[in-house]
Amino acid sequence: MNLACNFRWIQRSAVLLLLVAAVPAGCILESDLEVAPQKVEPPDSFLLSWQRDPATTMTLDWHPSPGTQSWLEYRKLGEEGWMLAEGDRISVPGTNRSFRRAELTELQPDQRYEFRFNSEPPVYQFRTMPSLLTRPVRFVAGGDMLHRADWMRNTAASVMRTDGADELDFAVIGGDLAYADGEARKVGRWYDYFKVWTEEMITSDNRVIPHVAAIGNHELFKGYIHNYSPAEYNDPDFVRRHAPYFSTFIAFPGPDAYGVLDFGDYLSLFLLDTGHASFIGGVQTDWLRRELHQRGHMRHIIPVYHVPAWPSVRDFNNSLVSQVREYWVPIFEEHEVRLAFENHDHAYKRTHPIRNGQVDPSGIHYIGDGAWGVRTREPRRDDHGRLPWYIAEADSLRHFIMGEIDGDYIRLEMYDEDGRHIDRVTVAGPRVTVTE
């Protein structure tokens, strides 16, 4: 690593100029010295996530408060010297703010790393993922995060009080994060989101839980589900124009609003876009079919998306709901998907395993329905008080889903916002024959 050149942006700080003797002399740029000094302070918040291989990379975003700057150092746990991560400065659209993003690469699988800001404590940790399933992998799933920051915080705090939370590997969020609707005047909601995450989603030994997210309708301008035409969606700049904050703030695998993250040979997370910045059918469905076809060797495949195919609250024949069933569900079934996370309805739900439009033990469990930190809704019932045929459990509860991938099985334990256990199910992977 070329430490000399990584010092370039730090030299903009007047404070660091005092340290200039420690900096290789050839690295000082005169133009840098003319820049008005900024205060060096710890960032307001930071977020860990992945754009590529979770076993060997980690993307770290940090958000300085206005008029301040901060720098990042990291090292493998147990090593002596700190490495400086310069990162890119990224402007936040419609504001005078910016943040830094560094993708750390060439890391070792299943290892702890330490990081800190401004060469000062506190020292945080992160952990890379194993490249093989040599130990159980644990995650938390949820969506529809922040109607109110205190609701999001309460659920997050309950996650981290749950048994096994100190072994959590990552969180996967199914859209509707900050409810900022792509609007500059609501950008403060994003900073609330990052602050809650920074302060709550951390283990007792200061290890920060990485954040993986799919897009929801409230990431889009005005928060509406516009249902644009396929031609409009084909504009390569669509995501950046219509979801400016999601596309800026959320490190994502690939350039589109949908992508896939592969964890060794044991997990593929498909982060899909249910018609917000991408048409459900057409290009996205072609991509999904192609990518699923290439992952026959994967032990587990989990699609994560916002609008449910099997809604607990909304109309079964809603346009986007119907499109998910029409375009994606047959492909999921064809490729032996057994578990999908759905959101958007603001209730808790677990479906029966479904295949070919009926309950089938070898079918797919659809679990959600997005109520981490939002006002909840009542699940839909018929005149006799019965839930739809496909729903096994549903309730009007803020909740989270703890998952443990252990060999060919994924064990799921569900809890309400205060950490009370509400449901559980074990889902078999695609190579396991499931019978009644």
Ligand SMILES: [Fe+2]
């Ligand atoms: Fe939504």
